[in-house]
Each structure stands twice: as structure tokens, then as C-alpha cells.
Amino acid sequence: MMNTKSKSLYQEVILDHNKKPRNYGTLDKASHHAVGHNPLCGDHLDIALNLDGERIDSIAFHGESCAICKASASMMTAVVKGKTRTDAETLIQEFRDMAIGQLNLDSHHHLGRLTVFAGVRDLPTRVKCAILPWHTLQAALNSVTTTSTEAEEDPMHAAIGDA
Amino acid sequence: MKLVESVLEPQFASIFDIEHVRADFPILKLQVDGKPLVYLDNAASSQMPQPVIDRLVRYQTTQHANINRGVHYLSETATAEYEESRRKLQRFINAREDREVIFTSGTTDAINLVMHGYGRKFIGAGDEIILTTLEHHSNIVPWQMLAEEKGARIRVVPINDAGELLVDEYEKLFNERTKFVGVMHVSNALGTINPIKSMIAFAHARGVPVLIDGAQAVPHMRVDVQDLDCDFYTFSGHKLCGPTGIGVLYGKANLLERMQPFKGGGDMILSVTFEKTTYNTIPHKFEAGTPPIAAAIGLGAAVDYLLAIGMDAIAAQELELLNYATEQISRVPGVRIIGTAAIKTAVLSFEVKGVHPHDIGTLLNQEGVAVRTGHHCVQPVMLRLKVPATTRASFAFYNTMAEVDIFIAGLRTVQKIFT
Numbered sequence: 001m002m003n004t005k006s007k008s009l010y011q012e013v014i015l016d017h018n019k020k021p022r023n024y025g026t027l028d029k030a031s032h033h034a035v036g037h038n039p040l041c042g043d044h045l046d047i048a049l050n051l052d053g054e055r056i057d058s059i060a061f062h063g064e065s066c067a068i069c070k071a072s073a074s075m076m077t078a079v080v081k082g083k084t085r086t087d088a089e090t091l092i093q094e095f096r097d098m099a100i101g102q103l104n105l106d107s108h109h110h111l112g113r114l115t116v117f118a119g120v121r122d123l124p125t126r127v128k129c130a131i132l133p134w135h136t137l138q139a140a141l142n143s144v145t146t147t148s149t150e151a152e153e154d155p156m157h158a159a160i161g162d163a
Numbered sequence: 164m165k166l167v168e169s170v171l172e173p174q175f176a177s178i179f180d181i182e183h184v185r186a187d188f189p190i191l192k193l194q195v196d197g198k199p200l201v202y203l204d205n206a207a208s209s210q211m212p213q214p215v216i217d218r219l220v221r222y223q224t225t226q227h228a229n230i231n232r233g234v235h236y237l238s239e240t241a242t243a244e245y246e247e248s249r250r251k252l253q254r255f256i257n258a259r260e261d262r263e264v265i266f267t268s269g270t271t272d273a274i275n276l277v278m279h280g281y282g283r284k285f286i287g288a289g290d291e292i293i294l295t296t297l298e299h300h301s302n303i304v305p306w307q308m309l310a311e312e313k314g315a316r317i318r319v320v321p322i323n324d325a326g327e328l329l330v331d332e333y334e335k336l337f338n339e340r341t342k343f344v345g346v347m348h349v350s351n352a353l354g355t356i357n358p359i360k361s362m363i364a365f366a367h368a369r370g371v372p373v374l375i376d377g378a379q380a381v382p383h384m385r386v387d388v389q390d391l392d393c394d395f396y397t398f399s400g401h402k403l404c405g406p407t408g409i410g411v412l413y414g415k416a417n418l419l420e421r422m423q424p425f426k427g428g429g430d431m432i433l434s435v436t437f438e439k440t441t442y443n444t445i446p447h448k449f450e451a452g453t454p455p456i457a458a459a460i461g462l463g464a465a466v467d468y469l470l471a472i473g474m475d476a477i478a479a480q481e482l483e484l485l486n487y488a489t490e491q492i493s494r495v496p497g498v499r500i501i502g503t504a505a506i507k508t509a510v511l512s513f514e515v516k517g518v519h520p521h522d523i524g525t526l527l528n529q530e531g532v533a534v535r536t537g538h539h540c541v542q543p544v545m546l547r548l549k550v551p552a553t554t555r556a557s558f559a560f561y562n563t564m565a566e567v568d569i570f571i572a573g574l575r576t577v578q579k580i581f582t
Binding site: 009010015018019040041042043064065066067068123125126129 | 518519520521522525526536537538542545551552580581
């Protein structure tokens with residue numbers, strides 16, 4: 001029997017996205033691109049996207065990662081595709097807040113099904129796994145080509161460089 | 164499945180009462196999320212038995228003062244206990260003299276001491292240092308720093324797919340520029356027990372000193388530094404049922420005497436003027452400042468505890484655990500053991516097809532099972548064996564077959580979730 005913590009994290013939807021990740025692969029035409037690393041475990045994620053004006057008209061990812069990270073990336077790409085840069089940035093902020101337990105899930109937010117990752121806040125060592133795709137997306141939108149969860153204490157507010 | 168043959172003399176192995184032993188470890192009674200703790204991360208750090216905890220408490224409550232200084236009762240007591248602990252460690256590894264036992268903060272500190280004290284004095288431009296693919300980062304990075312500083316070169320002994328050193332290749336690496344060898348006794352990631360005695364003899368025949376990183380060996384087997392004839396041997400207290408912040412550098416007296424100090428400060432001097440400082444004799448030359456006195460004394464108690472059980476009995480129990488765990492995990496489909504050396508300690512690194520080690524680690528934790536996941540501070544090993552990371556179960560003598568069963572059942576649960 002699994003207990004509530006792992007039940008709340010390793011849900012069907014996460015396992016499904018891990019098994020059949022959406023938007024997995026590369027883009028022929030990409031205006032923005034970044035690679036995210038988690039040096040603690042060696043995981044890395046490559047995210048490419050194409051901005052049509054302010055709108056993300058295509059996005060793809062690939063890399064080596066755990067189920068939490070891969071599912072997070074898969075669901076993220078599915079959600080941000082077609083959205084504006086501003087909408088994506090709002091989601092990045094909300095997802096980060098949720099992962100570290102600072103988002104009131106009862107308040108108004110835009111995360112929708114992404115709240116399946118809320119359980120990660122109870123697993124401090126896994127927060128970075130869930131956040132890495134979002135961190136990398138932010139780097140791509142800011143046209144920073146490489147980033148790392150260890151760039152600074154708070155990965156989402158990091159001064160991003162060649163980590 | 165090839166199982167490991169016992170490397171013990173059977174007559175030395177005695178059976179101990181496992182439940183009696185487990186009762187000595189208060190932390191093993193812990194529940195994790197309502198599940199009994201199954202602690203299989205002993206290669207990272209072992210747990211502490213009550214007699215060691217009691218010894219630390221007794222020291223702090225009745226014996227503590229700074230050592231080698233005061234003429235008062237407490238200082239004399241603390242000094243005597245600290246030096247008695249040194250003699251316990253001396254006997255534990257069968258060093259010839261107690262002054263050959265230097266207290267350090269751990270294995271990393273001990274290796275850095277040798278790099279600074281020996282390496283910086285005796286290794287120069289164009290010289291070569293032989294290390295192995297299996298080394299922990301702590302026995303790679305200090306030598307890289309030295310090589311960069313001096314213009315020396317690092318040569319690396321390769322391994323086979325089982326995680327065993329290629330001894331022929333090791334021997335081929337020697338030439339007239341070879342000045343130092345650093346080898347781990349037991350691989351932390353794979354459990355491989357390296358044939359260090361013959362490797363040391365080979366190096367000595369060419370006049371090359373050898374450092375053995377014994378961090379993963381001393382908790383699991385009898386180690387005799389005179390029999391091995393190694394020049395340096397390093398290990399950590401916290402993997403040996405002792406406290407963190409304490410470790411040992413064994414060095415042959417004649418080498419330690421020729422080395423330069425690592426850290427400067429109090430205790431390591433005989434006299435200081437602004438014109439000239441005269442260094443103290445060994446071991447004090449290498450113990451600058453106030454050492455972790457309580458931790459050193461605690462480590463002495465840990466060694467007493469282990470010797471009372473018997474290192475051969477410990478090795479025998481752990482071999483049974485390894486064989487049983489290897490057999491059981493081999494029956495789980497999709498599991499591949501990483502590190503299948505013919506002679507190894509109770510370390511089981513593995514990968515599960517289609518499941519990332521971090522997911523395995525998190526899900527096993529929910530079953531109360533503590534394992535290590537990641538690259539285990541041996542990225543060159545991971546690179547060589549073409550695995551990004553592994554899950555590692557590492558056993559101690561206080562683990563049981565029932566715990567192996569819980570671990571295996573947890574693994575099957577993980578697989579079920581991911582299929």
C-alpha cells in the first residue's frame with residue numbers, strides 16, 4: 001500500500017504523461033531554445049519553442065529525466081502551446097509557488113490540471129524535478145541558452161548563466 | 164547469477180544474535196510515515212549504537228576540556244581519553260605505532276592532507292599519479308588540483324563491465340615518471356573489493372608509494388595496514404558507526420615525518436617566533452587546532468563496539484545479506500545489477516528498466532526504505548558503465564533478511580506503478 005504523499009504525486013495523469021510525453025522531440029523551426037540541468041542528479045531537458053509575435057505557436061522538449069520532471073514538461077508544453085508569453089510567465093510563477101507550497105490552491109489561479117503536482121511540496125528533494133521544465137521555459141523565453149537548478153538558491157529567480 | 168564466494172576463514176566467523184544487535188541501535192526503531200524504517204543507505208553513512216551515544220554523553224558530561232593544554236584534571240582526562248582512542252584505532256587497523264594514526268575530519272580531509280603534505284612536496288612537473296576509474300570524487304579532485312598546480316599528469320586504471328579493475332592495465336601504466344598511486348579499497352558505488360595487496364606490492368617494487376581510500380572497507384572487513392603494506396590508508400568515522408566530523412589518516416611514520424604540515428596553527432608546533440616556527444612531532448604535526456575531541460573518543464567507542472561483534476562475523480552476516488538480496492533482486496524482471504564483481508561487499512547498485520532512480524527512491528521511501536539514488540560521487544564510473552545514475556541499496560550487519568524482503572516488495576510496487 002502506498003501512503004497519501006506518494007499517492008498524491010504519482011497519479012495516473014503523471015504516470016501517463018511520463019509514459020507518453022506530449023510534444024516530445026525537436027522543432028524544425030524554433031525562435032527560442034534552452035537547456036536546463038539538474039546537476040544534483042544529472043538530469044537535463046532541452047526545450048525549443050517558436051514565438052509567433054507574442055504567441056507560442058509550437059513547443060517541444062526532450063532529454064533525460066525522472067517521471068516527475070518528464071510529466072511536468074509534457075503537461076507544461078501542452079498547456080502553454082497557443083498561449084501568449086505573458087500567460088506562460090504567469091503559469092511559470094504560479095507553478096513555482098505551488099511546488100514550494102506558497103500557492104493557495106483555493107485562490108484564483110490558472111494551473112488547472114497542473115495541480116496534480118501540488119504534492120511535490122511535501123517532497124523537498126523532488127521540488128527541483130517538477131520545476132526544471134518551467135525554469136527552462138523561462139530561460140528559453142528570456143533567450144538564455146543554458147540554465148541550472150543550482151544557478152542560485154531559488155532556481156526560478158536565479159541569475160541564469162552557464163552553470 | 165554468480166554469487167560471491169566467502170573471502171573469510173570460516174572458523175573465524177561467528178554468528179551473532181541479530182535482534183540483540185538491532186536493539187543497540189535506537190534509530191532502527193523509527194517509523195517513517197507509519198512504516199518501520201528499513202535503512203539501506205549504510206555506504207553513505209551508518210547508524211550509531213547506544214554504547215557510542217552513551218560514550219559521547221559521558222565525555223560531554225564528565226570529561227570535556229581542551230586537550231594538550233591545561234594542567235587541570237579535565238584537560239588531563241580529555242587528553243588521556245583522546246590518546247586512548249588513537250590507540251584503539253591503531254589496534255583496529257593494526258598500525259605499528261599509535262603516532263601513525265592521524266585524526267582528520269574524515270576521508271576527504273585525510274586525502275587532502277596527503278595531497279598537500281606529500282604530493283606538493285614530492286610530486287613535480289611531468290610526474291604521474293595513477294588513480295582508478297572507480298575512485299570517489301574525493302580521491303580524484305585533490306590530485307587534479309595538484310596536477311594542475313605542478314604540471315603533473317593523472318593516469319587512470321580502467322575497469323571491465325563488471326566494475327573490476329583491469330590489473331594488467333594498471334601495471335602497464337607504470338613508468339619512470341610514476342610518483343604516486345591512489346586506489347580505493349572498496350568501491351562505494353559498486354561494492355567491488357579491489358586486489359590492493361598485490362597492487363601495492365607492484366607499486367612498491369617500483370618505489371612508488373600507495374594511498375588506499377578505505378572508507379568503504381573498514382566498516383565491513385578486517386583491515387591490517389601492516390599486512391597490506393600500504394603507505395597511507397584513509398577512512399571516516401561516520402561510516403563506521405561513529406560520529407561525523409572525524410576520520411583517520413594512517414601513514415607510515417617515516418613518510419609522515421618527511422611530509423610538510425597541511426594546516427598551520429596551535430598544537431602542531433613546538434615553538435613559534437615571528438622568525439621561525441618549529442613543527443611538532445607526528446601525529447601532532449598534522450592535528451592543528453582543537454580537534455573534534457568528542458568525535459575522536461566516540462570513534463574509539465565505535466571501534467570497540469564493532470570489535471566486540473567481530474569484523475569477521477560482520478563480514479559473514481553482510482555476505483549472507485548480499486547473496487540473498489542479489490538472488491531476490493535477480494528475480495525481479497527488468498532489473499539490472501550495476502557492479503557484478505566476483506568479490507564485493509554488500510552493495511547493490513541497480514537500474515530498473517523504464518524507471519528513473521529518483522522515482523524509485525521516492526517510492527521506496529514511502530515504504531520506509533532508505534536507499535541512495537544518483538551518481539554516488541563517482542561520475543567517471545557512471546560514464547564508463549553508461550548509466551546516468553543508479554539506485555543503491557547498501558547493507559550493514561544490522562540489516563535483516565526480512566528487510567531485504569520489504570525492499571524487494573517495494574521494488575515490485577514501483578514496477579507495478581510504472582507499467
